[in-house]
């Protein structure tokens with residue numbers, strides 16, 4: 001999507017309304033409905049000017065959390081601060097917050113210009129032309145100002161909804177699955193577009209989604225929610241590379257998880273026994289106690305693994321974790337080939353190999369060695385369910 005003209009409504013101008021802290025602070029906030037707890041007491045700080053995503057499966061409490069920030073839901077306990085201001089007791093319309101929902105709820109009888117001008121007119125502001133024009137430029141709809149909502153595409157309507165919210169100069173913009181109604185291609189486009197708008201205006205965005213790719217593409221910080229709790233919080237790369245629970249390992253991308261037993265320690269590393277072989281895991285990457293004889297779950301991402309035909313195993317460098325197995329299935333998807341390997345350690349090991357030089361011997365039935373750097377391995381407490389987060393991912 002190309003920008004037709006640059007908006008004069010840039011970061012500095014918008015900043016005047018966000019200087020006083022601007023961040024969202026939730027302290028011990030919770031919500032119960034009768035005996036059901038939708039959100040367990042939660043502490044969360046959203047840094048000012050950041051793009052923050054609440055990511056989780058259906059029913060995990062994302063919307064409830066967002067509605068408590070907006071003031072649309074009264075918390076059972078805890079407080080909400082916006083910057084220095086405790087807004088817990090304030091009604092929604094007194095909070096410097098705007099919300100964009102999945103259904104854009106544009107006014108069908110008003111044109112795009114008037115939809116965007118709505119918030120200004122309601123506040124009795126007469127000369128709206130420049131502000132609305134700037135805002136329409138920001139969302140690249142300057143040409144569409146006189147159309148009615150039904151004459152726009154889904155993505156365009158979505159941008160009108162964003163413009164209509166931003167024109168009120170909120171301190172925080174809350175977005176609840178705003179791209180949910182769009183098809184995949186438009187959705188991907190709008191993710192980049194929303195990210196650009198957020199970078200340009202510098203307002204704090206709190207974005208709710210159940211799509212892990214969407215959260216990772218857009219957000220600076222992602223809070224992964226599971227059953228009313230924040231399971232882990234971090235940058236997309238941090239969550240992906242260093243998951244601290246099987247839920248995060250499975251929900252965000254794909255992980256191979258192996259049951260292992262602590263054998264010994266070697267310097268900074270833990271040596272583990274799994275399926276008759278040994279694996280090495282840096283102790284710092286293990287979110288579990290590493291007492292000798294104790295059980296841990298070991299994880300490795302499919303793209304970190306190399307696949308070598310058993311005949312060439314002699315060439316594998318020393319110091320790599322290795323597992324032998326048999327290729328059970330392959331699927332060529334252009335950019336890579338995805339292999340499922342059957343081994344004593346794990347029945348369905350997934351391996352993604354980038355399509356550079358394809359080894360035609362790597363076909364179903366071939367004996368192979370999987371190997372990877374111990375530094376890419378992560379470890380968890382074996383008390384957790386090995387398949388946590390898997391059903392949720394399948395539901396995407």
Ligand SMILES: Nc1ncnc2c1ncn2[C@@H]1O[C@H](COP(=O)(O)OP(=O)(O)OP(=O)(O)O)[C@@H](O)[C@H]1O
Pocket residue numbers: 033036038056057058059060061062063064065210
């Ligand atoms: N008014 C209500 N009364 C009773 N239970 C509710 C109410 N609102 C929400 N819940 C329950 O609280 C839980 C969290 O709901 P919430 O809408 O926050 O989920 P969500 O993470 O936004 O899910 P989705 O991705 O499906 O939108 C759900 O189990 C839901 O059924």
Ligand SMILES: [Mg+2]
Pocket residue numbers: 062063064
């Ligand atoms: Mg929801």
